[in-house]
Amino acid sequence: MKxxxxxxxxxxxxxxxxxxxxxxxxxxxxxxxTFPRISSTYVDDFxxxxxxxxxxxxxxxxxxxxxxxxxxxxxxxxxxKDQQYYLPPSDERKNTPYGLNLYGxxxxxxxxxxxxxxxxxxxxxxxxxxxSERAELFLKTxxxxxxxGKIEYEASDPLDHSxxxxxxxRKPLAKAREKxxxxxxxxxxFTDSLSGAKGRFKQVYSDDSYDEITSFRRSMFRLEKVKxxxxxxxxxxxxxxxxxxxxxxxxxxxxxxRTLGNYAQNKYxxxxxxxxxxxxxx
Numbered sequence: 001m002k003x004x005x006x007x008x009x010x011x012x013x014x015x016x017x018x019x020x021x022x023x024x025x026x027x028x029x030x031x032x033x034t035f036p037r038i039s040s041t042y043v044d045d046f047x048x049x050x051x052x053x054x055x056x057x058x059x060x061x062x063x064x065x066x067x068x069x070x071x072x073x074x075x076x077x078x079x080x081k082d083q084q085y086y087l088p089p090s091d092e093r094k095n096t097p098y099g100l101n102l103y104g105x106x107x108x109x110x111x112x113x114x115x116x117x118x119x120x121x122x123x124x125x126x127x128x129x130x131x132s133e134r135a136e137l138f139l140k141t142x143x144x145x146x147x148x149g150k151i152e153y154e155a156s157d158p159l160d161h162s163x164x165x166x167x168x169x170r171k172p173l174a175k176a177r178e179k180x181x182x183x184x185x186x187x188x189x190f191t192d193s194l195s196g197a198k199g200r201f202k203q204v205y206s207d208d209s210y211d212e213i214t215s216f217r218r219s220m221f222r223l224e225k226v227k228x229x230x231x232x233x234x235x236x237x238x239x240x241x242x243x244x245x246x247x248x249x250x251x252x253x254x255x256x257x258r259t260l261g262n263y264a265q266n267k268y269x270x271x272x273x274x275x276x277x278x279x280x281x282x
Contacts (some may be wrong), residue, residue: 091209
């Protein structure tokens with residue numbers, strides 16, 4: 001994930017009047033305090049100087065630290081994969097969605113956006129908000145013929161970023177529209193409506209974030225045209241449209257998310273908001 005240098009000093013303001021977003025943000029913060037962690041990708045994006053190619057002592061030291069953190073995260077992920085096979089069937093962590101992931105963050109105090117999203121989802125479920133799921137950000141690229149207006153090629157590419165979607169139980173996720181959805185993004189550090197989150201993502205990504213994807217998709221479109229129609233295209237005849245789309249990689253049932261909620265309530269008590277604090281924040 002490439003971050004704009006302008007975002008290094010970007011601070012998330014929070015003054016929304018929407019009580020559901022405020023409630024979700026309180027829960028996101030509880031996840032952050034319950035699972036303190038350091039992120040290798042965050043170190044890369046926020047602590048290397050504005051010119052990351054420069055081999056300054058500071059940049060080299062940051063890269064060294066980042067590699068150590070990334071090694072810790074990858075080691076924990078590998079251990080989790082092994083434990084899924086070797087732990088006894090009765091082990092509660094093994095039988096709970098994301099149970100091993102939470103345990104890994106707890107022990108290692110490290111994790112990137114995926115781990116951060118899992119802790120936020122666990123916090124939502126611990127507070128009874130089961131209409132929630134982990135999500136990932138993709139970029140859809142379309143090549144549109146200027147003369148016909150027809151989309152002649154489209155593809156979606158992952159942007160290596162994970163967060164959480166929720167309706168705060170106002171609607172089932174399956175029936176939710178964009179205006180019903182709230183995004184919790186612990187890695188960047190905000191809670192917002194889905195439309196607001198997309199605007200924030202546009203601020204976060206640098207201008208060259210899509211260059212590699214765009215170049216690859218141009219090549220694939222050209223190859224497809226030659227292969228199927230034996231035509232060498234002129235890109236001046238096409239508009240390129242790109243937009244964020246969201247996909248959900250983990251399909252858990254409401255029953256499974258209740259299992260996660262019960263596990264998180266019992267194992268990590270600090271995730272649960274008290275009735276007094278909930279009332280005060282709404």
